[in-house]
Amino acid sequence: NNQIKIVNTYPEYWVDGKPFIEHASAFFYHRLPRDRWASLLMQLKDMGINTIDVYPFWNWHQPEEGIVDLTGQTNPRRDLQYLLRTIQVLGLKATLRPGPYFTSEWYNGGYPDWLLRRAEYGMSEQSILEGRYPRLSALQYDKSEEAADGYLQNATHLKYTRQWYKDVLTLSEPFLADRGGPILSIQIDDDQAIGRENYNGPQFWKYMEILRTYLKELTHDAKVPYYINGADM
Secondary structure (H helix, E strand, C coil): CEEEEEECCEEEEEECCEECCCCEEECCHHHCCHHHHHHHHHHHHHCCCCEEEECCCHHHHCCECCECCCCCCCCHHHCHHHHHHHHHHCCCEEEECCCCCCCCCCHHHHCCHHHHCCHHHCCCHHHHHCCCCCHHHHHCCCCHHHHHHHHHCCHHHHHHHHHHHHHHHHHHHHHEHHHCCCEEEEECCCCCCCCCCCCCCHHHHHHHHHHHHHHHHHCCCCCCCEECCCCCC
16 A cells, blocks of 8 residues: 556556655644644645654653653643544544654754763753754764764664664554555655765765664564655755
């Protein structure tokens, strides 16, 4: 129900047994009361939107180390499970973007402040309080090879990223397309491989492959596309 078919020698994307063109909209549920999600999603559907970009910001869902809320226990606007169920009930599709990095004008690029205070990230307390992006995430726009190499050498980053993936995908896996759910695809990180003058070399691809491997392991090799959004690559 989510596949590439060759039709008259050309590839076509098919969903639910027919050709599918994704008309997507980001839906920043973090900023909206939960009781308005359904009506707002219906408005998007009425406008011709068929796919919802879902950004589960890491620092929104894990405000403290050891406390992960994906079901609205601490705040209704953290109820990712309810959102995915609503998307499914309304007959919409979704693409899941679990980070670890997010642009979207969100503080600290989505990284938890308790994690960024670890020495491995090299961030000052002032930078964290001001909501700045981690140094390597800011660097990736101009020097993605250097940024990727830095993250590859940061064992703390890889360990916590994999755990975050595990948390969010344990909840999301039943909603994947090949499980009968609405999630058609999963994005690897955010704003990677961007910039015409940028150089995306072997370290960059190694880092992307590690994140992709984590995702595939944690979805038990779900048959959905795992992608990066390489603008001006």
